[in-house]
Amino acid sequence: MGTDHHATVRRHWETCEARDWEGLGDTVSADVVYEMPQTRERLRGREAYVRFNREYPGDWHLNITRVVADAEGAVSWANVTVGEEHLTGIAFFTFDDEGRIATVQDFWPEPYDPPAGRAQLAERA
């Protein structure tokens, strides 16, 4: 296992999308820590992390659109569908000395209406 953080993040999500739970587990440290800052949830360890993903309900699929990575960490931007629902998932990663994922913190930003008073500056897609 190398320390190519880009490749590790892509493999992480590819194994997840493929429901390859052993492969997914290989991308994370035995003592991986997963935090969901929006709900203040935290879970610890490879087994719990894989189980969380394995048991995540719905017909979910993810498509990675961007990965940014450097020596210290990485970030992925994914388009996720759960049935008819479209979501954006953003995950921050750090890595252990062997290049495995040591921490994951993810965010699920939702659509909202723009505040009044700036329509003269910004067009809408």
Added chain:
Amino acid sequence: MGTDHHATVRRHWETCEARDWEGLGDTVSADVVYEMPQTRERLRGREAYVRFNREYPGDWHLNITRVVADAEGAVSWANVTVGEEHLTGIAFFTFDDEGRIATVQDFWPEPYDPPAGRAQLAERA
């Protein structure tokens, strides 16, 4: 101006926090494109971008907690306060050939309650 994407992102937010609008403008391309995917807003050009930030209402302050950057792009994670309100701001960047910011896409994920059925896996902070 170098092509150190880490440093450019930090300077981008430091000049913004300092209300140094000329300095902020120096960090972006003349034809920078700023997109807000949650509201589907988009604005174009250095002048509009600086004005958007200059006119953003409230006593806002930002503190950068993480920057991840590589040859293609960068991501920042900021803790933002607007008066008593605490927000998380995540911004994705790309750069032009001179190392200036060519595109910005930002996200403002909000707290929510965890769904039922996973309390056995995740503790709450």
